[in-house]
Amino acid sequence: MSSLLSTLRLADAFGSLGTEFSTPQQPTPLPNPKLIAFDQSCMNLLGIPEEFAQQAEFAELFSGNLVLPESTPRAAVYSGHQFGVWAGQLGDGRAILLGELAGNEIQLKGAGPTPYSRMGDGRAVLRSSIREFLCSAAMVGLGIPTTRALCITASDYMVMREQPESTAVVTRVAPSFVRFGSFEHWFYRDDLPALRTLADHVIGKYFPELLNSDSPYAALLREVTKRTAELVAHWQTVGFMHGVLNTDNMSILGLTLDYGPFGFMEAFNPQHICNHSDHQGRYSYAMQPQIGEWNCYALGQALLPLIGTVEDTTAALSQYKEVFELKLAELWQAKLGLATRQDGDTELVAALLKVMQRNQLDFTYFFRQLSHLGTAQSDRDNVLRDLCVDRESLDQWLLQYRQRLASEGSQDAARQTRMKQVNPKFVLRNYLAQQAIEAAQKNDFSEIQTLQTLLAKPFDEHEQHESYAALPPDWGRALSVSCSS
Template identity: 40%
Template sequence: MQFFNNYAQQLSSLTRSVKPLSLKGTKLAFYNSTLHDAIGLPEPLKDETQLLDALFAQSGTFAKNAVAQKYGGHQFGYWNPQLGDGRGLLLAEHVAPNGSLWDLHLKGAGPTPYSRSGDGRAVLRSTIREFLASEALHHLGIPSSRALCLLTSEQAVQRETQEPAAMLIRVCQSHIRFGHFEYFHHSQQPEKLQALFDFCFEHHFASLKQQQNPYLSMLKKVIEDTALMLAKWQVYGFNHGVMNTDNMSIHGITFDFGPYAFMDDFFSDYICNHTDQQGRYAFDQQPGIALWNLNAFAHAFLDYVPEKDITTALSTFEPIMLNHFYRLMCRRLGLVTDSNETALTPPYKETTKHLIFDWLQQLNKEHRDYNQTHRHLLNAVINADKQRLTDYFIDEQWANDWFTTYQKHVLKLNLDKEQQEHTLCTSNPVYILRNHYAQQAIDAAHNNDFSVFEKLLEALQAPFTERTGFEVFTQLPPDAEKGVPLSCSS
């Protein structure tokens, strides 16, 4: 099996070598063959024995070169330099057949020099949640790290109670975070910061090296990618929960899953993290926090980019994010198609924005189920089932008036009916990852039954396609299970 260890070799002074520690009775519970094939990983990894040997044998392909990365981060707004890979290890890099570069990273690998007295382990509960979330986001079209395999064990670890330990191999373009740059900037290690920039330009931003100022171009790229990701989070009702700068990727991907949630009933100020008492990372705060984090990240560019240019670059975040948000919301509401975006141009743009604003304001006022309401709109358009939509709102008169205005606007836009229906069906998922579904999968897995996990994963990997046998994953949660705040699951 051919893998590379560019980060470990070229940035050895920024890492510590650590061998992964096996758990008692470690076994392969699930392997994501679809992801494996998509990025062209070596076939032997699908074999449990060869995979475990690569991870834990003394001279295993992954074990011999695994490293823990050093970084810092702003956690709930406060700078913390004492961070790093506390329970995860960078195993290797893989070059896909199309030339793209992918990190393989083991989460729950045991203690590292950056564990801060922690055990370096992950529990089955949080591992399943990360696996499901990363795949759910990816298949909704939201950039995310992805889960390659789930390893279970007979070993227990202590959290609030004793829980079964597990491991996850995740895959993404790289595991370089905002906090990497922040740490070497704030600790005044310019040589190491320069080495990190050089590595990024060689492996991740090679196309920018010939720009007049590659550093400014890199900053602009990170800002743009982060803005696009945030727009998608807001459109699909995803609350990350822990947007610390050490959880922000330079690739604009969703990263480091903890107490995340896809909203059930729509609360614009929804908080999914029970430790976030002040609501810093509430749903409606996410765009502002992303910009705050980008500003913290941008400090590392001060020796490379004039401050006025940094300020100008950061000022592009909001318009990029809002433009993409409106474009995606137009798709969810069936106001644009692939060939007709008239709704986003004058003189139609203002009416379009008003329709979107009024729609979201009413969902928030009545706390309607976010995904279900969009499905009712889809049915009202495609199946002429207006009554179900208006009946779903407490204020039926508002719903009737809004839909009448909506229909008139659609007529003015002159949308092709077939294309509109296609846009609605490919923008409004049948299956969304609700916390009570994830909990059902976790409860079954604690009894060594992974059938619920696999069935749910199958639904989430084709979220826009309604299929017989998956009806259980369209059921709304009982009121008692809606919006329950979660822990960081570490």
């Protein structure tokens, strides 16, 4: 083992809770792993020197082939509601926690079977690993709370999904991977001591300021509800769709967790379903705010025995709508470049979304182009009008918008600068991810690197990569993503 690797010391805070919360589990070695991408900013977060990535042992460590002497890899147990139905015990079926470094847990996703694999092979495929790696980076660049992805190691080892696919391990990083379903597990097992142990761990480690409240458990629910409401508001205003918002995919820290069949809205349709396994549309774009609240109530049910009364539990949950609506209004205000909040702003946004839906306007492209608009009509109007089938509907809205800008004396240059700082030019469109995947399957990782650069600073112009900000090609609009990975 190199001297650099020997300096890594992983803590095991989650393991200290006891064997009922997780099972020690050694990763299954991945044949001939190779490092195909890493995130330097995430390495900086962990305090890992850049030269680590140049060593062969880096790929061995983060594929699970090499385990540090003081590390006790483990898989966590949890349960959850999936598509609104109680699914019972679940758990880390292909994720193995290595330990904690610099206040962050490091987890290998795709490192082989665990006791919670439910007959699965415990592996992740290259396709899904690239999507998670890139979308984690995209969310960081957008300023949206998320788990991180440190690196991807890949192998020629094949597994069967809809067809044979090559495997990979994505190394995920977060302060905690505890989920709503982690609490549901002990509630539905009627194990109050374990429920209390987990809650005390989460409060003491991540929310110590809540220890001074009259009811720390109610305060925990209130804080998680607030974070979740604000997270979903962020998603809505960048057009992000998670795709599978089961309670076992909800972070107790309010982070975007578990990137599966996600998507960024293109042609605007509130009913759009990004997961073709979601036959009822439970996790459509329009449903995400309601599902976020539903999941908080599921967590509230689990915490009820600790909180003590239905009234206190309901009070902690009741803020969801208000927090969501306030955050949503704040974010829309920024996207439209409004310096003040006025009566009628909610209606102005609603009218815009109707225009976007009527004309199936591309979410990211439209708002970026709107960021260039002036208070006086110009050729920039034609750029927006040319996107529309019903130009009159857009013209009517632009008239209202300009009147609203005039009401606060908006100055074009300052407003345009602000809008470009919140309306990204680049997002991880499905077709861009697919191009990177297909290139990687041919051992060409340059597209991953290009997307890393763009997604790390999605508000910058990156003029040499203008094509990555263009409207998607026809074939890209037809891509479909499922839960299979």
